[in-house]
Amino acid sequence: MISDDSDSQASNSTPKPSPEPGLESAPPAADGEAPPDYLLEANGITKTFGDFTANDDVSLRLRKGEIHALLGENGAGKSTLVKIIYGSLQxxxxxxxxxxxxxxxxxxxxxxxxxxGMVFQHFSLFDALTVVENIALVMTGRFDPESLSGRIEQVSAQYGLSLDPFARVADLSVGERQRIEIVRCLLQSPSLLIMDEPTSVLTPQEADRLFITLRQLAAGGCAVLYISHRLEEVKALCHRATVLRHGQVVAQVDARRETAASLARLMVGSDVHRITGGTGSPLEETMIAVRDLDLPANGPFGISLHRISLAVRAGEVVAIAGVAGNGQSELFEALSGERLVKHNEAIALAGxxxxxxxxxxxxxxxxxxVPEERLGHSAAPTFTLAxxxxxxxxxxxxxxxxxxxxxxxxxxxxISERVMQRFDVRSGGHLNPPAGALSGGNLQKFVIGRELDRQPKAIVINQPTWGVDAGAAALIRQALIDMARAGAAVLAISQDLDEIFAIADKVAVISRGELSALLPIGDVDRERIGLLMAGEHETRPFDAPGTIDKTNDVNDMKKGSERDAAHP
Amino acid sequence: MRLILEKRPERSRWMPFLSPLLAIGLTLVVGGILFAARGLDPLHALYVYFVEPVTTWWSIEELIVKTAPLVLIGVGLAICFKANIWNIGAEGQLTAGAIAGAAIPILLPGWESPMVLPLMILCGIAGGIAWAAIPAFFRHRFGASEILTSLMLVYVALYLLDWLVRGPWRDPHGYNFPHSVSFESWQLLPTLGDGRVHAGALIALLVVFTLFIMMSKTLKGFEIRISGEAPKASGFGGFSRPRTLWFCFILAGGLAGLAGICEVAGPIGQLQPSISPGYGFTAIIVAFLGRLNPVGVLLAGIALGISYLGGEAAQIELTGVSDKTARVFQGMLLFFILACDTLILYRLRWIGTGLATTTPKRGQA
Structure with a gap:
């Protein structure tokens, strides 16, 4: 059975399933009390791919109304286990x-x-269809967008997931797309909701809002299986945690009694590397310069960029914070040259x-x-690493x-093998696997390593550690800092404020296609960034495309900063 | 017990190669059933259709004649399809190439020079390119679906040819039959030996080899493959999608035009209302059966060539079999190959009845 039955779960190791599930829906009390009615039990799950054992005798038990974390590094077997539970693997x-x-x-x-119900890390939505059409596709029964849109609005209001049923998916941000997936699951009133790394695309405020939704669901009796690498949020949100390493369960713990460091140790098997770097001393030379950049919106729901100016000098890390879908992708494409701009002098690289x-x-x-989307943009999934x-x-x-x-x-x-070795890209022993066969974290290490290996003078990177485990994220952040200390200019577009505070020397905030002034990281706190995210610096009137509900965001931001103050 | 189709954990390694064989097998089985339904002995009929054509030297020569245009067009289409560009108007490009190439012997009948034949071939290629450039332009400029535009242009080209051979280009000494003058020796492709096999077959082999190298070894091949597979990554790599679009249309159009001029300056020897038994459409099947790989296309071209020959043989030897039988076999083959390709990513599995009771019915939860 479970490898650590001697743990706190020992007294529960002989479950007594009852035909009538218990009615009490409150979050379960501490372990070791009366045998609970398990909603889901997975016993001795084993799954091999070729000679690789993804799950080795894994057992997992979920109770009603419980938020249960499934922790583990990339490749530890989390995805395989939930795919088996969700029926996409046998x-x-x-x-x-x-x-x-x-x-x-x-x-x-x-x-x-x-x-x-399951919300995947990679969404399965048709870009060309609207929100309601996408949801209607998976609903059983008659195709009736009219009444469905009403239900969507009702569910999204109930759980605070604001969503326009008639928006086209292609024009939505990653964060908004995730809401579609969540609402899609909620419409089917699930008893168990599986969330695969849900906050990897959200701001602290959006994540807080999601946590409220999840707690609300759990209070209503729905169990949540929550896959994440972010240990702080697991501690804050989850009741229990099952930790996987190399396909085996290494621990089943009460998440509320652990610390982030103790969870990290269980997950990685050793202490996680701490990022070092200190503040940089930038050189004189400006490596990335943007001057009064204007870029029209691409499509009716796209974001237009307005008078963006920015300078990144050699030797420094500059971060751009912002809520998903505020012009980050547009700015990245303008910088990379995937979209050309009208005035040649609006963008200058290496002078x-x-x-x-x-x-x-x-x-x-x-x-x-390095773009945001790993599969299909940074890398072609069916093509080999070479x-x-x-x-x-x-x-x-x-x-x-x-x-x-x-x-x-x-x-x-x-070169590919050199990058794999230098950046610790694990591919299960294959020297040249297709990119799609790598886990998210390993592929991200590869695509970043591919660029750093060239020793660039300037690097622009969009969401450096999106959906990447703690070990890989630490390695990537350290590599970016080292790159800057060696004299390169690093521009990181990120929604992860922890990441920004860990790596950046300066930060600017993008909101509705406008960029704030660059601020030294020592002069700002979360609240200041939050106000900028809500558009304090904007010059254009509200009816421009991409309007977001500012009042809400500001309030949430304040709540967020209060919470941070309470739990430093 | 019921049969379900379930996704494989990873892409099958063998099915891409087994799928064409399976499709050929299924086509033969269903073909046999069709023959039996016509009251024929299915084994004998299949023998006449698929085996007899390769038992004599004469018919093998004929097979090469039929295979050459299929392969020439098929490799061009394979590269288009690889790039996710759906040029299905090769029949029109072939016709345009034949018209453009034949213009020289028809309009300048007395010009005898070693320059004539190379110039005819170049004009043929140019004609095919010009015809293919129309859907490429509409796609690039207006985003019009190349599937529709390229297909519709086939009929424009066919009627243009029909009008020419019945009107301005009709042979004045041809007793009013709708065909052009017969080409003279210097206007015809050299034949190999004394048979009907002409230089077009060698050109086809050379093209297959060149494109195989291009697709597998060069940056251009990489650009085409990645452009079809992951367009956004291809743009990130610095490859331009319009450039790939134009390249593929020009390549496929040029090769179809080349096939067209090789037909009229080869086995046909003049322009007539019908110069191709649907090579341009059959080449679509050739491309898919050949796994969109130039060498595979060569093998698939031979297989489809046999279906044409068998169709002719069956008409003569078997009673009650129409000349449309070849089309039926080709259609079945495309149908089965596309169906069998599902098995590359999916597999079939029987689900026993024993566990079915624990599978919940819809709406129970």
Missing amino acids: PDAGSLHWRGKQVRVPSPAVARDLGI TDCGIDGISARRRLGAAF ENMLLTRHGCDSEMVARGGFVDQRYAQR
Whole structure:
């Protein structure tokens, strides 16, 4: 059974499933009391892929109304376990019990019928359809967008998830897309909601709002299986935690009694590396310069950029904070050259104006870029790592492509292996796997390593540690700081305030396509950033596209900062 | 017991190669059933259709003649499809190439020079490119679906050819039959030996080899593959989507035009209302059966070539079999190959009745 039955769970190791689930829906009391009615029991789940054991005799028990954290580094087997529970994978051995009865879950449809809902880290939405159409697609029964939109508005109001049912998905931010997935699950009134790294795309305020939603759900009797690497929030939100390492359960603990450090130790198996760096002493030379950049919106719900100015000097890390969907992607695309701008002098990299030059020309100037979306943007999932190496290096590394356009595949492979080794990219022993086979954290280490390996003079990176585990995030942040200390300019666009405070020398905030002034990190606190996120610095009137409800955000921001003050 | 289709944990390694074989097998089985329904002995009919054509040297030569245009067009289409560009108007591009190439012998019948044939071939390629450039332009400039525009242009080209051979380009000494003058020896492709196999077959082999190298070894091939597979990543890599669009249309159009001029300056020897038994459409099947890989296309071209020959043989030897049978077999093959490709990402599994009772019914929860 569970490898650590001697733990606090010992007295519960012989469950007594009852046909009638208990009615008390309050969060369960401390462990070791009367045997609870388990909503879901997974016993001895084992799953292997080839010679790799993703889950090795894993057991997990969930009670009604419980928020249960599933912790583990990338590749520890969390996703495999929840995919088995949700029916998208079948276990090689082991059994699932739902409300005390043994069940087989051959497909997600069966899981949904049982009352299991799941919000994936990678969303499955059709970009071309509206919110209500996307939701209608998975609802059983008649296709009736009219009445469905009413229900969507009702559920989103009830749980504080503001959502316009008739917005087109393509025009929504990642945070808004997540809300669609959550609302989609909630409409089916699930008894168990599985959330895969939900806060990796949210601001502290949005995350707080999500926690309120989740607590509200749990109070109503719904169990939540919460997958995360963020230990502070697990501690704040979850009742119990199951920790996986290398496919095995290493501990089952009362999350409220642990510290972030003790959880991290369980997860990683050793102490997590602390980021070091101190404040930088920037050099004179400006490596990334943006001057009065205007960029029209791309599509009816896109964000237009308005008079953005910014300068990043060699040797410093500048962060851009902001709520998802406020022009971060647009700014990134303008900087990378995926979208060209009208005035050549609006953007200068390494001292050369390049607003009308494409991305390859900008790379040749010594700039490097890492977009937000790993699969499909930074890397092509079905292509091997060596081919993905070629993707961003063919135009700026003369050894990659020989005369006549012939690719030096061995050279690409060699560089790829060097990056994998330097940045600790784990691929289960394969030397050149397809990019899609890597876990999120390992792929992110690869795509960042691919750029840092070129020793760029300037790097622009959008959401450096989006959905990445603690170990990989620490490594990535340290690498960015080291890069700056070695004389490069680093511009990190991030929604993660912890990350910004850990790595940045200066910070600016983007809101509705306008950027605040650059502020030294020592001069700002969360509240100040929060006010800027809500658009304090904006000059354009409210009816411009991309209006957000400011009053709410400001209030939430204050609540957030109060909470921070209370629990430093 | 019921059969379900479930997603494989990862892409199957063998199905991409097994799927075409499975599709061919299923086509033969269903074809046999169709023959049996017509009251024919299915085994004999299949023998006449698929085996007999490769038993004599004469028919093997004929097979090469049929395979060459299929392969030439098929490799171009394979590269288009790889880039997620759906050019299905190769029949029109073939016709435009044939018209453009044939203009020289028809309009300048007396010009005898070693320059004539190379110039005809170049004009043929240019004709195919010009015809393919129309859907490429509409796609690039207005975002119009190339599936519709390229397909519709097929009929424009076919009617243009029809009008030319019945009107201005009709042979004045041809007793009013709708065809052009017959080409002279210097206007025809050299044949290999004394048979009907002409230089077009060698050109096709050369093209297959070149494009195989391009797709597997060069940056251009990488650009095309990634542009179809992950367009956003391709843009991030610095590759331009419009450039890929134009490149693929020009390449496929040029090759279809080349196939067209090779037909009229090869086995046909003149312009006539019908110069192709649907090579441009059959090449779509060739591209998919060949796994969008130039070498695979060569093998698939041979398989589809047999279906044309078998169709002709079956008409003669089997009673009650129409010349449309070849189309039926080709259609079935495309149908089965697309169906079998599902098995690359999915697998079939029987679910026993024993556990079915624990599977909840809809709405129970």
